[in-house]
Amino acid sequence: MTQPSTEEFRAEVRQFFDETLPGALDGIPSSMQRAKKWRTLLFDAGLGAISYPTAFGGRELSTEYEKVYAEESRGSVPREDSVFGIGVGMAMPTIRDHGSEELKERFLRPGLRGDEIWCQMYSEPGAGSDLAGLATKADLDGDEWIVTGQKVWTSGAQHSQYAILLARTDFDAPKHRGVTMFVLPVEQPGVTVRPLVQMTGEAEFNEVFMDEARIPRSWVVGEVNDGWRTAVALLAHERVQTGVASVGGSSTQRSKAGRVPIPVDQLIELARTRGREHDPVVRQELASLYTGQKIMGYLGKMGVHPSIGKLWRTIQGRAAADTAARLAFPASPAWEDDDSARGVDEDYFAYHILNCRGMSLGGGTDEIQKNTLGERLLGLPREPGPDRATPFRDLPRN
Numbered sequence: 001m002t003q004p005s006t007e008e009f010r011a012e013v014r015q016f017f018d019e020t021l022p023g024a025l026d027g028i029p030s031s032m033q034r035a036k037k038w039r040t041l042l043f044d045a046g047l048g049a050i051s052y053p054t055a056f057g058g059r060e061l062s063t064e065y066e067k068v069y070a071e072e073s074r075g076s077v078p079r080e081d082s083v084f085g086i087g088v089g090m091a092m093p094t095i096r097d098h099g100s101e102e103l104k105e106r107f108l109r110p111g112l113r114g115d116e117i118w119c120q121m122y123s124e125p126g127a128g129s130d131l132a133g134l135a136t137k138a139d140l141d142g143d144e145w146i147v148t149g150q151k152v153w154t155s156g157a158q159h160s161q162y163a164i165l166l167a168r169t170d171f172d173a174p175k176h177r178g179v180t181m182f183v184l185p186v187e188q189p190g191v192t193v194r195p196l197v198q199m200t201g202e203a204e205f206n207e208v209f210m211d212e213a214r215i216p217r218s219w220v221v222g223e224v225n226d227g228w229r230t231a232v233a234l235l236a237h238e239r240v241q242t243g244v245a246s247v248g249g250s251s252t253q254r255s256k257a258g259r260v261p262i263p264v265d266q267l268i269e270l271a272r273t274r275g276r277e278h279d280p281v282v283r284q285e286l287a288s289l290y291t292g293q294k295i296m297g298y299l300g301k302m303g304v305h306p307s308i309g310k311l312w313r314t315i316q317g318r319a320a321a322d323t324a325a326r327l328a329f330p331a332s333p334a335w336e337d338d339d340s341a342r343g344v345d346e347d348y349f350a351y352h353i354l355n356c357r358g359m360s361l362g363g364g365t366d367e368i369q370k371n372t373l374g375e376r377l378l379g380l381p382r383e384p385g386p387d388r389a390t391p392f393r394d395l396p397r398n
């Protein structure tokens, strides 16, 4: 296939969002079905795997073209796309960059086309910020790895067919070594997924129990015992995904999908509905939020360290939620499920006010992002790590 110029490609992307997408998801009842339909349309139009090899349905175009796509799609991507944040945003690029030919052949096309949903099994009850403290174990038994342990906060596991799993394969090595990254089939007898209900009332994430779950021997991403390297590579994608990339979604759609700052346009509309648009303090807040939203857009184009984008999104998300709270609920923190008779979608705003707190945690907490920036960008001394050389087996654990 001949390579289009960036301007031809820009026209292609515009045509997709102006002509192919509008109306294509109308009448599809479930959010998951709409999400899958959107991804399939995007992939089949040649826009779902822009920089991936053609062998896996990609276009083999440079990052310049990805930037063009980001510019032209900004504000138009359906919120339902957040279902693919882990698969398309994190697992697929990690498999592309570190996976074997077998894994690429098996997983890239269906993952990028939205035929298969993925989750990320990193965190454990005793290993969150200290991810290298994970204790789920994987032992090789003939042609299979046998996995036993527990994961927690696993977003979307209840909808997923596959997981990127971190497990310990050598308990005698220090904690950052002896970890391996696997592809785990979620739908099997050895895996139990239990949804956890959050304060929003939704069960976005889960506890996952693995009791002799099975993985084919060759479904290792990277090398055995070298999983920390691939884990960090995936985390870089996660910080982009949970940071500035998350602002590409529709600015008009009112959806509970995705954890993104409330778009400023919606807050301006809320201020008008409440008759507060002339209040100077409200106007100041809206102007400041508008500036923040613009900065997030610029950060996305500048290619800054992903932790900066993630921290910025958290700050913006909480500030937008605070303004929404003051406008939507001036007298009390309580709300009715449906207050549409008063012209305010209080359920929608209440959901985002509660949900935005999770932005500071998922993908690494604010404190961890600051530690990362301090050490990697500012060259400050590393956090003390007296346990870095001790065999994992000998470390004190919870």
Ligand SMILES: Cc1cc2nc3c(=O)[nH]c(=O)nc-3n(C[C@H](O)[C@H](O)[C@H](O)COP(=O)(O)OP(=O)(O)OC[C@H]3O[C@@H](n4cnc5c(N)ncnc54)[C@H](O)[C@@H]3O)c2cc1C
Pocket (backbone or CB within 6 Å): 119, 120, 121, 122, 123, 124, 125, 127, 128, 129, 130, 152, 153, 154, 155, 156, 205, 358, 359, 361, 362, 363, 364, 365, 366, 367, 368, 371, 383
């Ligand atoms: C909405 C949401 C979705 C998530 N989805 C997933 C998922 O799909 N898959 C997955 O694997 N995990 C997921 N997580 C888990 C997330 O990655 C962890 O919550 C996060 O890494 C923090 O770990 P923890 O909850 O164990 O907190 P802890 O690590 O126990 O931290 C507690 C507090 O101590 C602070 N702290 C800890 N260590 C340090 C330090 N060294 N320096 C300074 N402060 C420190 C933290 O910042 C935090 O404030 C999700 C979490 C949320 C909230």
